[in-house]
Each structure stands twice: as C-alpha cells, then as structure tokens.
Amino acid sequence: MKWSAIAAARRVLAGEQGSVVRDWGGRLPIALVYPNTYRVGMSSLALHTLYAAFNRAPDVVCERVFCGLRSVETGDAPLSLESRHELGDFSVLAVSFSFELDYLNWTTLLRRAGLPVLARERGDGDPLVLAGGPAVTANPEPLADVCDAFVIGEVEPVLDRLLDALRLLLSERREQVLDALAAIPGIYVPGRSRSVERQVCSNLDASPTQTVIYTDNTEFGDMHLMEIARGCGHGCRFCLAGCVYRPPRERSPAVLLDQARQARGQRSKVGLVSAAVSDYSRLDELLRGLAELEMQVAVSSLRVDPLPTALLKALAASRTRTLTLAPEAGSERLRTHIRKGITAADIQNAAEAATRYGFPELKLYFMIGLPTEEEDDIEAIAATLDAVATSYRGRLSASVAAFVPKAHTPFERSAMATEDTLRRRLKRLRALLQLRGVRLSADGIPWSVVQAVLARGDRQLGAVLADLREPSLGEWKRAMAAHGLADADYTGAFAADECLPWAHIRLNQAMRVAREENHGLD
Numbered sequence: 001m002k003w004s005a006i007a008a009a010r011r012v013l014a015g016e017q018g019s020v021v022r023d024w025g026g027r028l029p030i031a032l033v034y035p036n037t038y039r040v041g042m043s044s045l046a047l048h049t050l051y052a053a054f055n056r057a058p059d060v061v062c063e064r065v066f067c068g069l070r071s072v073e074t075g076d077a078p079l080s081l082e083s084r085h086e087l088g089d090f091s092v093l094a095v096s097f098s099f100e101l102d103y104l105n106w107t108t109l110l111r112r113a114g115l116p117v118l119a120r121e122r123g124d125g126d127p128l129v130l131a132g133g134p135a136v137t138a139n140p141e142p143l144a145d146v147c148d149a150f151v152i153g154e155v156e157p158v159l160d161r162l163l164d165a166l167r168l169l170l171s172e173r174r175e176q177v178l179d180a181l182a183a184i185p186g187i188y189v190p191g192r193s194r195s196v197e198r199q200v201c202s203n204l205d206a207s208p209t210q211t212v213i214y215t216d217n218t219e220f221g222d223m224h225l226m227e228i229a230r231g232c233g234h235g236c237r238f239c240l241a242g243c244v245y246r247p248p249r250e251r252s253p254a255v256l257l258d259q260a261r262q263a264r265g266q267r268s269k270v271g272l273v274s275a276a277v278s279d280y281s282r283l284d285e286l287l288r289g290l291a292e293l294e295m296q297v298a299v300s301s302l303r304v305d306p307l308p309t310a311l312l313k314a315l316a317a318s319r320t321r322t323l324t325l326a327p328e329a330g331s332e333r334l335r336t337h338i339r340k341g342i343t344a345a346d347i348q349n350a351a352e353a354a355t356r357y358g359f360p361e362l363k364l365y366f367m368i369g370l371p372t373e374e375e376d377d378i379e380a381i382a383a384t385l386d387a388v389a390t391s392y393r394g395r396l397s398a399s400v401a402a403f404v405p406k407a408h409t410p411f412e413r414s415a416m417a418t419e420d421t422l423r424r425r426l427k428r429l430r431a432l433l434q435l436r437g438v439r440l441s442a443d444g445i446p447w448s449v450v451q452a453v454l455a456r457g458d459r460q461l462g463a464v465l466a467d468l469r470e471p472s473l474g475e476w477k478r479a480m481a482a483h484g485l486a487d488a489d490y491t492g493a494f495a496a497d498e499c500l501p502w503a504h505i506r507l508n509q510a511m512r513v514a515r516e517e518n519h520g521l522d
Contacts, residue, residue, distance in 0.1 A: 028163075030094055031093045032064050041066050088115055100451050107465045130166075141461075142457040148178060150196075156207040223270060226270065226271070238338055278306050296317070366400050382436065386436060400442045401443040404448055415493040446473055453491065
C-alpha cells in the first residue's frame, strides 16, 4: 500500500463534514461503493441515504469507496475513505449503480482489489457483493455472474431484514447467508430466486433522503440536497426513472422544511430533488417556508409545462444562472409519440419566462435516434431553437444524447438507431446549430451503444465484464469479440414473442397499468 494513496484519502476526508469514523471491533464492516468518481458519487442522494442508514445501526461500520482517487488512478488497491481499508477487508461490498457504464468501473475496482470478479470464484473468506440502484433494478442480468445478490427497487422497506441477513456473515457460511437473503422480498439471488417483486417505499416522510456529508468537492457542494418527491406520473415512453420509481409519492412540506432548518448551519441553499420538481403539489407552500428560512433554492429538473411562476421567481432570486429544460424532441409529432406531453407553445412560453425573470442562460435537452424519428425531426430541433431564440434574450445552448432503449419501459423492445445513423444525424444537427450560433454538447455515441448493450443485456455479458482489463472502448470491443458477442446482438429490436432477459423482475400493479397504457399509444 502506497503512502500517497493513504494521503489522498485523508485529504478528501479532511474536507468533509458529517462523515462517520468508527472502530471496527465487533461490528459488521460494509463498504459502500460508488463505482465512479468521488465528485459524481457524492452528488448521489442514494449514497448519502445508504451511508446514514447503515451507520444508524450500532453494530455496523459503513465506509465509502470511489473510483478516481489517487489509489485507483495509480493502479493501487482501492481504499475506503474513513479508515483506508482495502475492499477485501470488508464483509459486504454494497454497490450502487445509477448508470450502466459504471459496471465497467466496478469490475476494474474488483480486479485492482485482488478479488475474484465472478461470484462463483469467491468463497467464505471474500466479501459478499450486494448491488442496487435503478440500473440493476431494471435488469440485473449483465451482473448476475458478478454480484452475489441484488436489491430490486427501493431499499427502505427491506433494510432491517437485509441487515439481519448480512449480520450472519459474522458467524455463518456464505451459502447460509445467501439463502437468508433469497428469502427476503425484493432481494434477487441468482440461482436461488426465480422471480422478484420490485420494492416500493410507501411512506417517504419516515425515510429521509438528503445530504448527510458536506463537501465542496462535488457538483452540488454549495447546497443541501433533499428529495421532495419520488416517481413521476407523466409516463414518458423512453424514461427508465419514470417506470422504476412509480407510483409518484411526495414528502410533506413540514418534514422538508424541518430538514432545511437543520441544514442551515451547513448551507444557505437547498437543492430540491425529484423527477420533476415543478410537479410537486404543494410547491408554493414549500417555497414560502424556504423563503422564511432565508434559504436560496436550486432544482434538479423541471418540465417545460408546468413551469410555476413562484418557482421561477425563487430560482431567479437565488441567482440561478442556467434554466435547464428538456423538450426531448423537436417536432410535436415525435413528442406526442414518446408521450412527452408538451407543445411548441409550451416551449415558447418557457423561453419568454426565462427572459422575463432574467436567466442568463437557457439550456434545452434533446434526444436523437428516438423510435420513428426521421430526418425532418432533426431539422425540427433546429427550428425549435430558432423559435426559442426569437423570445429568449440570453445565451442559448443545446445538449443532445442518443436514445437508449431501457428494460421495463414501453420502448424496451425497440431497436436502437445504428451508429452510422446517429453520427449522420448528429453531424447534420451540428451544422444546423453552428449556422445559428447555438452551442451544442453531445454524449459520445460509441459509449451510448455500450450503455444500450448493458441496459438490455443477458447473463453472457458477465464473462465480458470479468474479462475487461480496464474500462475503455477498446477493451470492451476486444472482450466482446473474445466471447463471440457483438453489440448488435443487443441493440436490435426484440421480437414480440421473445423472452426478455429481465422477465423475472416483476412490476407492481401501478407500474403494470402505466406500462399497458403507454404500449397502447400509436
């Protein structure tokens, strides 16, 4: 172990408030792993929530591990922040996957820690790997040979039983622990569980989801984040989060304002987090309470419609520089097809409001490669930005991502547009926007293809992930070819009668109804 790696971890820890350092004696050691950089991981409320929940148990010690610290960059074994232990020292590795591409980082971390990547090669002396998060809730199969167990859905309803089962690692053999995990609703243990029902937290007020560790070294370091609602009722046909977190639920303003009041000593700004902050039914009441506390406001996401006046005023008063909205598609035909539910007039009204309240920058998000998309739809993105430019007085920018079909969404069987198609359409859009002086940022198309493979992949991908020597595109292509697989095996359309790799992950009734309604759209 290099002293430089230890020093890097100590420096990060010294810049935090709220981290928990415990003696390991007699406690179950859990490594909470976010397989991305510290800056990205500390922006995740899921990580904060799990860290607080695990450390509330007096007989548990939970410490964090990330990619991107010096210990990983130099190829050394990854270390926990709190006590600089290696991964192999922990009984449990609890991994949170928000993004499918983090699967590649995870297998790299395991390899650098000197641990077997495949679950069948780990024994009683090795940590048990428990995975959760929206990516594996939708489809755990690409990691089914890598992870020992998965939390399908939200952890709050099963947390107590989960910890009871994990405590058995201190006295029982691995196989007995896996049997105990498989008996818990919502826990998927490959080889033991036939089908699993997604778990849903029914009372958000009883389960705080907010910042518990403060650090400036993250995108939202200047604010206290708190989840005001979970789920979304709009039913956009492409959206994984809208399906995985249904039905929509809200926290009460009283609970949220109490959280904000307690956070005032740390931060003067509150970041409101939900799938669509502007949909929160008691938003005016919440904003009035935050104003009385003299706290500034930021938001995670907004819909073009509704765009409440009270929220725009609060953001402007908080000196928010960029107003970010997501029309997703340029043409009204395509927005109707994906069930986005906004019109050209809605977008125009939003642009006028951005000018009226003095936001210096307006940023619009779009996707390319959506099902039924045609060349005219690319032209329509430019036309939409043209129309916005006539009403908005400020810096106008656009961000574009490739559509990636996701499990459990109404587009789960749809083909992804080919790389050639996506490149051609992105090139055309760049040319159109360059003429108009609009700044354009775009996600990398090759990585979007890898994401699509992992989002709808099967168990064969476990061997590919285990074979990766580093998380790079070149390594991905080599490992896929070495195992006789191609990206096109997973990016094409799935036949209507084809059994899907994620068929054993069951939706609750509210989600089933919503999905059936969406499938009924033309």
